[in-house]
Amino acid sequence: MIAGTLYDIFKPNHISRPIWKVHQPTSNEHTNGAVTETTPLVNDTSVSRQAEKVIVPSAQERQLCITKFLLAFSIRTNTRKLLSTRESPDSLGCLHGIRFLSMTWVILGNTFAFEIGYLDNPLQALNITKRFSFEVVLNGFVSVDSFFFLSGVLMAYLMLLQLDKYRREGRRFPYWLLYVHRYWR
Structure with a gap:
């Protein structure tokens, strides 16, 4: 992390794009470059065509790989990404x-559990559990269902977006x- 941060600070004019920009947006996608729920994991080019190409990286490409590797551990770059509040329009x-x-519901349930x-008198906690307002804590196990x-x-949502994209392009x-x-x- 120290090496990546020092590299990021003392060589700020690096050629590569930031490490978090996994997907280069096309012209019809949003142009702010943020990675969102709609960013595809795999680019549209077929994997079989990419596997057929054998490319020997040049010295500049190797340097670019080293740069990306170091920037992946940069505290400055990662903090900027973590604290970013940009949101895509879609x-x-x-x-x-x-x-x-x-x-919040999970944290509340775990805090009580x-x-x-550590209570001096755990029996006193049983009186609290009889209150109607305590039902939220007692039913905290159901909060996991919201994540599902x-x-x-x-x-x-992502599948419908991808299906629409493939349908417009006439692909399967x-x-x-x-x-x-x-x-x-």
Whole structure:
């Protein structure tokens, strides 16, 4: 991390694009370059055509690979990416609220579960569990289901976008890529 950060600081005019830009947007996609839920995992070029090409990297390409490797560990570059608040226009904003509520619910349930062992009088905690307002904590196990819901919504949303794209281009959709992408995630 130190080497990557020092390289990032003392050689700021590197040729490569930032490490987080995995996919080069096409003209019909958003132009701010942010990676979102709709960014495809695999580019549109077929894997078989890429496998047939044997390319020997030049010295400049090797230098570019080393640059990308070092920048992957740069604290400055990674902090900038982690703290970025840019959002693409086609993202589903309502999912952020569901994510926040679900995470808060999980944290609330885990806080009580881990804290109960440190109480001086655990029997007093049983009186609290009889309250109606405590049902949220007692049903905290159900909060995990909301993450399954989010996963299903995003999977369906991305698939519909990809199906539409392939339909417009007149190509057949490679369904096996859904399994590869799901496994990769």
